[in-house]
Structure formats: structure tokens, C-alpha cells
Amino acid sequence: TAGITQAPTSQILAAGRSMTLRCTQDMRHNAMYWYRQDLGLGLRLIHYSNTAGTTGKGEVPDGYSVSRANTDDFPLTLASAVPSQTSVYFCASSDSFGELFFGEGSRLTVL
């Protein structure tokens, strides 16, 4: 079972360029999330989606946008990347019990 698939696994990006991190799930979970993980700060929620067609802001949404056109896909877009967006990004979905299922992560370096 694939679960959550993220792409790319790693990327180096020039500042000012745009980038979309892709996330696909095959578990038919309603809720999906994007987190970033930074040393000493732990996991921080960027955006989430309760169900297809809806999105919400998390703890650190500035500089990021998301869309949820269908149940399976939840892409995260950086319109104009800045070095402070260098991080490891995790996509996740949750089942009816609230348990989160995470992807393998996408390491992004903005130079």
C-alpha cells in the first residue's frame, strides 16, 4: 500500500523561483495536511484541508498556498521561494480516529 506519496524527495531551488510540492494519498482520507520540520522547532502546520474543496491556514501559512481539487491530491505551492523556506516538508492525511499518516518528506533547499 502506497499510503502518502510525496514528490520530489529533494530539490534545490533558487530564491524567487516558484515550486510545487506534490502529495497524493490512496487511503481516501478526508483530511490532509502540510507540515514543515525545522531543527529545534518541531513540526509546524502550514495548511490543512478538511475535505476536497476546502482549505485552512495552519500555524505558518505565509508564503505558501494549497489547493484541494479532489480527495487524493493536496499540492503545496511556494510562489516566490525565500531562503527561510529551506526545510523538510511532510504531507499527511488523517483517518476518522484522527491518526495522521505521513509521507516520506520532501527536502527543499532555497539558495
Added chain:
Amino acid sequence: ILNVEQSPQSLHVQEGDSTNFTCSFPSSNFYALHWYRWETAKSPEALFVMTLNGDEKKKGRISATLNTKEGYSYLYIKGSQPEDSATYLCAFPYAGNNRKLIWGLGTSLAVNP
């Protein structure tokens, strides 16, 4: 400021030792408390989602208890094995929204064979 605190930050034990660590969270407006296990170079995996005061959950050698009145949860590992080496994270919903979790920084456990 909403905060989730975990202690200790790191722990080294010998194979066979039993160990426990703590997650502290705000006791007001409790909704749920999550525990996750995060092995190096992998992604976090759910251990427990706890919702009831006094609840105790168990998965193999790992168990957790919950005290919502005083705002803490304990995670216990009985007879630690090297494969238990990981970072153990707890998380707490904020703003009355179970989709928005505040995460602790974790307890890093190393089990020496």
C-alpha cells in the same frame, strides 16, 4: 501561549531496561492527545490518540496513560529493544480544532544493545 512540553529531551538506556517519558499540555479545553514514533530517516508513525481522562492504551511493549485534569501523559516502554530507538513525539489540538496540532519537540530514545 499554547505549548506542549516533553521530557526528557533525550534518553539512553540499555537493552531490556524499561523507560518512560512525559508529555505536558494545557489542561483546559482538552480534546485529544496524540503520540507518534519517528525513526531516523523515516516519517512519523501514529502510536496512540487518547481522548478520555484516565485512559490507558497499549501496543505491544508500549503503553500510554492520560491525565487531562493535570495536563500530562506518560509513555512507557517495557523491556526496551534497539529497534525502539526513535524520537517519540506528542501533539495536542489547538484553537478547538482537531486538525491543528501543536507538536512537542520529542524525546529521543537510544537503546544500546
